[in-house]
Amino acid sequence: DADVTQTPRNRITKTGKRIMLECSQTKGHDRMYWYRQDPGLGLQLIYYSFDVKDINKGEISDGYSVSRQAQAKFSLSLESAIPNQTALYFCATNAGRGTGELFFGEGSRLTVL
Amino acid sequence: QKEVEQDPGPLSVPEGAIVSLNCTYSNSAFQYFMWYRQYSRKGPELLMYTYSSGNKEDGRFTAQVDKSSKYISLFIRDSQPSDSATYLCAMSLGGANSKLTFGKGITLSVRP
Numbered sequence: 001d002a003d004v005t006q007t008p009r010n011r012i013t014k015t016g017k018r019i020m021l022e023c024s025q026t027k028g029h030d031r032m033y034w035y036r037q038d039p040g041l042g043l044q045l046i047y048y049s050f051d052v053k054d055i056n057k058g059e060i061s062d063g064y065s066v067s068r069q070a071q072a073k074f075s076l077s078l079e080s081a082i083p084n085q086t087a088l089y090f091c092a093t094n095a096g097r098g099t100g101e102l103f104f105g106e107g108s109r110l111t112v113l
Numbered sequence: 114q115k116e117v118e119q120d121p122g123p124l125s126v127p128e129g130a131i132v133s134l135n136c137t138y139s140n141s142a143f144q145y146f147m148w149y150r151q152y153s154r155k156g157p158e159l160l161m162y163t164y165s166s167g168n169k170e171d172g173r174f175t176a177q178v179d180k181s182s183k184y185i186s187l188f189i190r191d192s193q194p195s196d197s198a199t200y201l202c203a204m205s206l207g208g209a210n211s212k213l214t215f216g217k218g219i220t221l222s223v224r225p
Binding site: 004040041042043045048090092096097098099100101102104105106107 | 119121145147154155156157158159162164201203205206207208209212213215216217218
């Protein structure tokens with residue numbers, strides 16, 4: 001089983017709908033992150049959490065919210081999806097020390113029509 | 114100027130070629146320098162990392178860091194079709210401030 005699991009892997013939705021992307025990890029890491037990836041723009045940090053009680057905005061948090069339900073679970077919500085939120089979304093974790101290496105999930109491809 | 118700049122690509126080479134992928138950065142405090150490889154429909158995975166300046170070799174892959182020039186490179190020798198992927202450079206301050214800063218990535222295609 002993957003260490004970082006994202007659900008759903010693919011989702012097509014309509015403008016204005018609420019969407020939740022979920023992430024769970026078995027690596028025992030305190031730190032969890034949500035990124036979006038767009039062609040030509042690379043990985044952009046949306047939100048990150050250093051522990052259950054700590055949530056921080058990243059570069060592009062507008063239109064998104066997150067919830068850290070437990071050390072192992074971090075979900076990303078789009079309250080009212082819009083077409084320019086069509087992207088590939090990645091959850092990642094790290095231990096918060098050493099190199100800072102991130103461990104990524106396999107991604108959730110979201111299409112907003 | 115973005116903190117990390119990466120050649121945009123895409124890059125297409127014949128099998129067996131030597132590939133050079135490069136990034137420049139502006140923050141002289143970066144200590145750890147990484148290369149991630151991302152296959153289509155997959156998440157990025159760490160390929161190699163280097164601490165501070167110098168070279169590191171792993172099989173056909175060599176990572177180089179020149180902190181004086183704020184320049185890092187990844188060389189792939191005897192490139193194979195299985196090397197076809199997107200390569201992202203990433204850097205961190207290390208320790209408690211270990212949030213990664215990524216380049217935009219370059220897509221490499223190795224033609225059989």
